[in-house]
Each structure stands twice: as structure tokens, then as C-alpha cells.
Amino acid sequence: MPKLTKMSTCSYYSSGDQAAECGRRSGDHRSQRIVGGERAVHGEWPWQVSLHQRNPHTGQLLSQHCGGTLIGPSWVLTAAHCIVDPLFGFTIPPVFWIVKMGHIELSDRQPPHLAGVSKIITHKYFDAKTWNHDIALVKLREPLALDQMTGVNTVCLPGASASFEGHLCHVTGWGKVTENGSDSELLQKIAVPVIPYNDCYKKYESINPITPGMVCAGGDQPNKGPCVGDSGGPLQCRREDGAWVQIGVTSWGVGCARQNYPSVYVKISDYVNWIYFHLAKDYLAGLRAARTPRAPHRTDGRTL
Structure with missing residues (x-):
């Protein structure tokens, strides 16, 4: 397992x-470790x-x-x-x-x-x-x-009925830059897609239950996503008016940024x-x- x-x-x-x-x-602020991430700049988050x-x-x-x-x-x-x-x-x-x-x-x-x-x-x-x-x-x-x-x-916080399924959103944190590596000294960022609930549920069905209070993102590419030390940080998406809204709190996953295993977040809505x-x-x-x-x-x- x-x-x-x-x-x-x-x-x-x-x-x-x-x-x-x-x-x-x-x-x-345009994109200039989170595993596979890029360095953030001052004032970006x-x-x-x-x-x-x-x-x-x-x-x-x-x-x-x-x-x-x-x-x-x-x-x-x-x-x-x-x-x-x-x-x-x-x-x-x-x-x-x-x-x-x-x-x-x-x-x-x-x-x-x-x-x-x-x-x-x-x-x-x-x-x-x-x-x-x-x-x-x-x-x-x-x-x-x-x-x-x-x-x-x-x-910003989302409304209770908000859904960002299919959106490309950003995760940020100072966690490990590789699964067995060390924490990042500089804040890292990476863009990950928010995936449908049913898709995530099926991937974790035999491992740990995905509840309606969870939202999943990433897993489409290897070595791109949050890791140990990134917990509690945001999964955040940009609204049409340009403001950023946090849709998830980094919670858990299988290993770190492994392909086919999306990272799991608390669904803030x-x-x-x-x-x-x-x-x-x-x-x-x-x-x-x-x-x-x-x-x-x-x-x-x-x-x-």
C-alpha cells in the first residue's frame, strides 16, 4: 500500500x-520547493x-x-x-x-x-x-x-457554493523540494489543475477515503506538487476580477507529488x-x- x-x-x-x-x-507578479516549483518573489503571495x-x-x-x-x-x-x-x-x-x-x-x-x-x-x-x-x-x-x-x-475566501474544478491554481510553501530532500529556504510556487471529485475518489478508494470536504489537485505530472512542510498552506485560484481566492488548505497525499496521486486539500467552501x-x-x-x-x-x- x-x-x-x-x-x-x-x-x-x-x-x-x-x-x-x-x-x-x-x-x-508573473512566474519567474514545493516539488518541481519555482521561486516566489516579494509581495507575490x-x-x-x-x-x-x-x-x-x-x-x-x-x-x-x-x-x-x-x-x-x-x-x-x-x-x-x-x-x-x-x-x-x-x-x-x-x-x-x-x-x-x-x-x-x-x-x-x-x-x-x-x-x-x-x-x-x-x-x-x-x-x-x-x-x-x-x-x-x-x-x-x-x-x-x-x-x-x-x-x-x-x-479571499470562497462562497459556500464555489467550485473551481478544472481551473489551474497555485500551491505555495517552504516544504521539501524532493520527497527525500530538505526544506526550501525560499518560498516556492507551482500551478496545478483542480481535478473532479469522482476522479480523485477513485484514485484513493483503496487507500484513504476522499470525503466531500476535500478537494484534489495535481497528479497529472510527476514531481510537481506539495510535500512535507507545505501543510497548512494555500491552494489558491485567481478570480475573473483578478483577486486571489483560497479554495484549499494543503493536507495530505501519497508520498510527495507522485504521478497519478493528486495532492489532497481541505475544501474551504x-x-x-x-x-x-x-x-x-x-x-x-x-x-x-x-x-x-x-x-x-x-x-x-x-x-x-
Whole structure:
């Protein structure tokens, strides 16, 4: 049986508000590793982020663990298996995570943005054996300023009924450049076709079930697609109006970019309501906390 591979190493914004500004780049970036990919250039994918863990003993920032995308000034979308401990199954606490943004080189010690994490939300039905519901939200400690000067922007999210089957879309990440190789120091990109659900289902029927909450892309050519370390990053397509919309979260596959085995992504259109529900819930909780009067305190710090 082929070996399945996870693509990793171990405020509320309405869809209308987001669509007005999201998915725009600072210039017209044409194609200048993802396996078989090309190097990205600064500002080409301004919503791409890298997730890093801190050493719990020394506090040292470790190498890139997974990718992710900025979907709002305070929120990053990624894969649940990036966030959940693979051995014990618990969500790794926010204090152990750092998010880098606005960079294409992993070794950049002073990226434009370096943010701590205040909250993590993983899908409550995430299944680490089948990779079903492999989606998570990461909240930054402080919201970002989004404009061309910062070089950071959000990606658009699709509507619940959106379909990009047959489109040529792009995958980006810092994962391995060959199945048995090392991670890429520079952000990589590659164009892959989104394939019909039934075609993907048949290819994986005897290996691992493809559910309606998954979307597949690539597999038409050998050595062209995501690999270990690319998990959590985006499968993104360009709309007719020129804006980029993220249709998938890199999740799993057989090996790395093997021919006839498409890479499998979380189908965001099936989870967009889940995403907005949790963003709205957090926003409303923040409003309630801000409006709740604090109990009076005495000068010695005790509550009256």
C-alpha cells in the first residue's frame, strides 16, 4: 500500500467586507520547493505565513513547521494536523507558536511581521487517521495593519457554493523540494489543475477515503506538487476580477507529488461557514468582555 504523507513536519469580517480588499497583490507578479516549483518573489503571495514552534525549554524559535494564510488582520487559516500533537492528540498551546509574515526567506531573522498567538481553534471532528476536517484557525495577539506599505494582505475566501474544478491554481510553501530532500529556504510556487471529485475518489478508494470536504489537485505530472512542510498552506485560484481566492488548505497525499496521486486539500467552501462562525463568536466575546464593568478594587488590590 502506498504510504500516506501529511504535508507537514511533525474581529469578525463579513464575506463582503473581505472581498473588497482581499486577494490583491502589490504588483503584477508573473512566474519567474514545493516539488518541481519555482521561486516566489516579494509581495507575490502577501497572505502566505509560516508557523514556527518555540523550544519549550529554551524559548528558541524552531524551523518552519507549517504554512498558513492570513484571512483577516487577526486570523490565520491552517491545517489542524499542524497544530495537534501527533502522539497525544492535544492542541499545542498558543504560547508555543510564532507566526512570520511578509517574508519569502525562512532565514530572515527580522521579517516585516513576527506575531505571537493568543488563541487556536481546531475543528472538533478532526480525525488524525483519515485527515477529515483537517482545518484550524490561529488568532494573532495583535491585529495587523494591512496595506501595500506593509507588504501583507489577506486572501479571499470562497462562497459556500464555489467550485473551481478544472481551473489551474497555485500551491505555495517552504516544504521539501524532493520527497527525500530538505526544506526550501525560499518560498516556492507551482500551478496545478483542480481535478473532479469522482476522479480523485477513485484514485484513493483503496487507500484513504476522499470525503466531500476535500478537494484534489495535481497528479497529472510527476514531481510537481506539495510535500512535507507545505501543510497548512494555500491552494489558491485567481478570480475573473483578478483577486486571489483560497479554495484549499494543503493536507495530505501519497508520498510527495507522485504521478497519478493528486495532492489532497481541505475544501474551504465546505468550511467557510465554520470559519465565519468562529470569527463572529470571538468578536462578540470580545465585545462582551469590553462592555463588562470591572469590580471596584481597594488600594491594596483586593476586590471590594
